[in-house]
Amino acid sequence: MREVTERDIRASFVNCTKGEAKRLAVPKDLAALPWEDLDFLGWRxxxxxxxxxxxxxxxxxxxxxxxxxxxPHAGHVRRSMCSLCLTMHTGDGVSLMTARRAGKSGQQGNSVGAYICTDLACSLYLRGKKEIGLGGRLHESLTLEEQIERTAGNLAGFLDKVVA
Known part of the structure; x- marks a missing residue:
């Protein structure tokens, strides 16, 4: 991913008002992020x-x-898989994240959801830059480039549902 500025971030939101985008918390360390290893920028x-x-x-x-x-389901130990990068996590490592739809549909309260790595570090898990423990990344015959392409496709499918 190419480097993004705070201004780019605030102008990019499709499912919230300009006022909401202006007030949201943007990561403070944008310049220090490993942009060459990110397929998307995600943060809590x-x-x-x-x-x-x-x-x-x-x-x-x-x-x-x-x-x-x-x-989250407190005290509930389970294994879940991220629908973007297909990384397995235990406990609260994967969360159901919902996004209000863009436009009139979102104004009517409609939303879409996906199970995504809770820390939104899919790109780093794919590249082995962030470890999650035994069994987190299943062995695949796909190359890293193919896994990145699949993750980008999964993300694009989710975003298409948000803007549809």
Whole structure:
């Protein structure tokens, strides 16, 4: 992913108002991020743990979506798989994240959801830059480039549902 600025981030959101985009918490360490290893930028809001954000390249610009995390099931140990990168996690490593649809549909309260790595670090899990423990990444015959392409396709499918 090419480097994105705070201004780019705030202008990219398709499923929230300009005022909401202006108020959301943007990562403070943008310059220090490993841009060459990121397929998309994802982060959690430190002031509101149930909120997350995702920004990705689209054409010549960026597309951003505001997400909400579903309530975790406390004390429930389970294994779940991220629908974007197909990484397995235990416990709260994967969360149901919902995004209000863009436009009139979203104004009527319609949303879409996907099970995504809770820390939104899919790109780093794919590349082995972030470890999650035994059994987290299943052995695949696909090359890293093919896995990245599949993840990008899964993300594009989710974003298509948000903007449809």
């Amino acid at each position: 809001d430190p002031g509101a743990p149930e909120r997350a954000y995702l920004v990705t390249e689209s054409g010549d610009g960026f597309v951003g979506v505001a997400l909400r995390l579903a309530s």
